[in-house]
Amino acid sequence: MNNEISPPESGTLIYHLRDVIKTRESEGVAFRLNVPSLQIGQGEKIALIGESGCGKSTLLDMLSFILQPSEVGSFRFRPKHSDEKKKKKNDDESLDIKRYWDRGKQNYLGDLRRHHIGYVMQTGGLLPYLSVRDNINLSRHVLGMKNDDSVEQLAKELGIHHHLNKLPENLSTGERQRVAIGRALAHNPSIVIADEPTASVDPFAAEKIMSLFLELVEEMHITVIVASHAWQHIKRLELRRLSHHTRRSEDGSVTETVVKG
Amino acid sequence: MRPFKTLRLATRDYLHEWQMSGCFILALASVLGPMLVLFGLKFGIVGGMIDQLVQDPRNREIMPVGSGKFSAEWMTELRKRSDVEFIVPRTRSIAATIQLKSSNRSNIISMEVIPSEAGDPLLSALANGPDGLESIVLSKSAAAKLKVGVGDEISGSLVRRFKERKERAHLDLRVAAIAPADAFPREAAFTSVKLAEALEDYRDGHAVPMLGWKGSVGTKARSYPGFRLYAASIYDVANLHDGLVDLGIDVRTRAADIELVQRMDRNLSMVFWAIAIIGLVGFSLSLGASLWANVDRKSKELSVLRLVGFRTGDIMWFPMIQAIYTALFGWGLAAAIYHAASLTINDMLASQMNVGQQVCDLLPIHYMIALGLTAGSSIIAAALAGLRSAKIEPSEGLREI
Numbered sequence: 001m002n003n004e005i006s007p008p009e010s011g012t013l014i015y016h017l018r019d020v021i022k023t024r025e026s027e028g029v030a031f032r033l034n035v036p037s038l039q040i041g042q043g044e045k046i047a048l049i050g051e052s053g054c055g056k057s058t059l060l061d062m063l064s065f066i067l068q069p070s071e072v073g074s075f076r077f078r079p080k081h082s083d084e085k086k087k088k089k090n091d092d093e094s095l096d097i098k099r100y101w102d103r104g105k106q107n108y109l110g111d112l113r114r115h116h117i118g119y120v121m122q123t124g125g126l127l128p129y130l131s132v133r134d135n136i137n138l139s140r141h142v143l144g145m146k147n148d149d150s151v152e153q154l155a156k157e158l159g160i161h162h163h164l165n166k167l168p169e170n171l172s173t174g175e176r177q178r179v180a181i182g183r184a185l186a187h188n189p190s191i192v193i194a195d196e197p198t199a200s201v202d203p204f205a206a207e208k209i210m211s212l213f214l215e216l217v218e219e220m221h222i223t224v225i226v227a228s229h230a231w232q233h234i235k236r237l238e239l240r241r242l243s244h245h246t247r248r249s250e251d252g253s254v255t256e257t258v259v260k261g
Numbered sequence: 262m263r264p265f266k267t268l269r270l271a272t273r274d275y276l277h278e279w280q281m282s283g284c285f286i287l288a289l290a291s292v293l294g295p296m297l298v299l300f301g302l303k304f305g306i307v308g309g310m311i312d313q314l315v316q317d318p319r320n321r322e323i324m325p326v327g328s329g330k331f332s333a334e335w336m337t338e339l340r341k342r343s344d345v346e347f348i349v350p351r352t353r354s355i356a357a358t359i360q361l362k363s364s365n366r367s368n369i370i371s372m373e374v375i376p377s378e379a380g381d382p383l384l385s386a387l388a389n390g391p392d393g394l395e396s397i398v399l400s401k402s403a404a405a406k407l408k409v410g411v412g413d414e415i416s417g418s419l420v421r422r423f424k425e426r427k428e429r430a431h432l433d434l435r436v437a438a439i440a441p442a443d444a445f446p447r448e449a450a451f452t453s454v455k456l457a458e459a460l461e462d463y464r465d466g467h468a469v470p471m472l473g474w475k476g477s478v479g480t481k482a483r484s485y486p487g488f489r490l491y492a493a494s495i496y497d498v499a500n501l502h503d504g505l506v507d508l509g510i511d512v513r514t515r516a517a518d519i520e521l522v523q524r525m526d527r528n529l530s531m532v533f534w535a536i537a538i539i540g541l542v543g544f545s546l547s548l549g550a551s552l553w554a555n556v557d558r559k560s561k562e563l564s565v566l567r568l569v570g571f572r573t574g575d576i577m578w579f580p581m582i583q584a585i586y587t588a589l590f591g592w593g594l595a596a597a598i599y600h601a602a603s604l605t606i607n608d609m610l611a612s613q614m615n616v617g618q619q620v621c622d623l624l625p626i627h628y629m630i631a632l633g634l635t636a637g638s639s640i641i642a643a644a645l646a647g648l649r650s651a652k653i654e655p656s657e658g659l660r661e662i
Contacts (some may be wrong), residue, residue, distance in 0.1 A: 061656035066568060066641075068654065107572040114570020121659060125565050127270070129277030139569050142266060167277075 003092035019073025046238035055257040056227040079116035079190035118184030136182040271582040289591025294598030305622035318382030328486035344497035351484035356461040367406035376457040398451040549642035556646035564658030577647035584643035
């Protein structure tokens with residue numbers, strides 16, 4: 001609807017989805033998310049706006065490979081290359097995620113996620129037994145990345161460097177979300193997926209955190225997809241908004257959301 | 262590399278949640294501790310009692326009824342049987358007495374002579390047995406009456422009627438050992454077979470050159486009126502009994518007592534196994550339930566780990582490592598509880614037990630079995646729970662709350 005920025009050229013697509021459907025049923029009411037076509041280019045900033053329950057989280061979970069779609073026409077993923085070795089190997093082709101799903105290769109998808117995806121949850125998602133420093137460093141730690149000052153640097157930019165040695169339970173909600181953003185960015189992923197990262201924070205802080213988040217993402221040349229129920233305060237941030245349309249069947253038994261972009 | 266990371270994270274989580282971890286450890290120890298005490302009691306009391314009954318040589322004795330004529334060769338043959346532990350000939354009971362006198366007592370005390378040799382089950386607790394013609398073992402009551410101890414010299418004498426004259430022979434003896442009270446209740450002297458034979462020879466009017474006793478010299482082959490025979494175990498008694506009866510030798514055994522002991526052994530073992538199995542099942546269920554519940558509680562955190570890219574296998578290690586901690590610490594605490602309880606019980610009942618006997622007793626192997634069972638069932642429960650949480654799609658685990 002609000003496509004001020006046009007979709008990217010197909011050569012640099014990080015995601016390329018066709019006819020991806022997820023169906024869920026609970027207590028006689030079916031929910032269906034339909035993605036006839038979705039193309040997200042590398043370095044793009046995407047906004048997914050909609051009311052709660054319209055399927056935003058479902059789409060984001062599929063894009064981060066933690067939820068398997070019910071039907072897939074095609075689902076391709078092409079991470080950016082952080083080193084030359086991988087570039088040679090994978091340059092020409094994007095990865096066929098559908099195939100990994102079909103074969104139940106959860107561990108391979110986990111590996112992809114570990115290397116290329118950062119995820120910011122709506123709330124929480126921090127490990128209560130790790131300090132802020134270790135929580136941010138977790139995404140680097142699992143990749144065996146060396147300890148440099150990048151965690152400190154990131155914490156400074158996020159304004160939480162004086163909390164580095166505290167446990168998450170001693171932080172406010174807003175500070176915890178900043179830590180979660182830090183963790184999602186620390187390992188320099190190809191893409192960051194954020195599911196209403198500021199929904200639990202007061203609107204003033206929310207706007208601040210969101211701008212900070214998007215600034216960092218742009219600085220680091222990371223593709224980003226943000227879901228939010230409020231368009232207002234991210235309108236200014238020049239995100240491409242995915243179009244979506246929700247309709248309910250006449251007897252009320254099926255709700256379908258169609259996302260395109 | 263990642264298993265090590267999982268180990269670190271699981272350990273930090275376990276320490277961070279020390280109150281919760283402490284509860285799991287306490288819960289485990291509170292079930293395992295009493296179980297160990299129960300097993301300790303079964304092993305100590307029943308095991309000890311059964312051992313005592315099974316081991317008590319008097320239950321393994323086979324006594325000939327009346328007197329017969331048995332040769333030394335026949336007994337040598339019998340000794341070769343695997344179900345025979347010990348056999349020595351007896352001399353005639355009327356000739357098997359000796360009068361003893363110690364320097365500590367003025368009276369002469371007459372007591373029965375029991376032939377013995379190395380391996381005598383009644384004297385198995387002693388370092389030294391009777392030996393040669395000087396060294397004898399006194400029963401506890403005999404030693405008390407003579408007021409003598411180990412190593413003391415005593416003088417023995419015996420009387421015979423020879424050629425219409427009353428004669429008395431003397432010999433010097435040394436107390437090699439004193440038999441425990443339960444080995445033989447009456448006053449008696451355990452002597453070598455040779456000494457018992459010498460006493461009989463003297464009374465029969467024969468000469469005993471080794472002791473300088475004079476008398477007639479004859480070369481008649483010796484035969485014995487009876488023997489002291491012990492079966493290798495109580496389970497061999499019936500067979501040995503039947504074998505001797507087949508040879509026309511009438512013998513007496515404690516078969517009825519043995520039957521009673523065996524029945525008691527069986528019944529008590531059954532009762533204890535029933536309790537043990539019920540206890541074990543309860544123990545495994547409570548342990549499994551708490552570990553399962555714990556993994557359930559943690560499913561969101563485990564999903565977060567999957568979100569940052571931990572593999573299914575790594576995730577499963579997480580609850581398993583914590584279960585191992587719980588098993589180890591819980592077992593340690595249970596062992597401490599058991600130790601304190603067994604010390605108290607043994608101390609309370611020490612006066613009613615024989616020296617060295619424990620009411621509540623466990624061997625190191627029992628501790629190891631307890632640890633193995635605990636760790637095994639913990640790991641299985643945690644692995645099943647971990648597998649279940651690993652199978653849930655991470656997106657579901659994340660959105661649970």
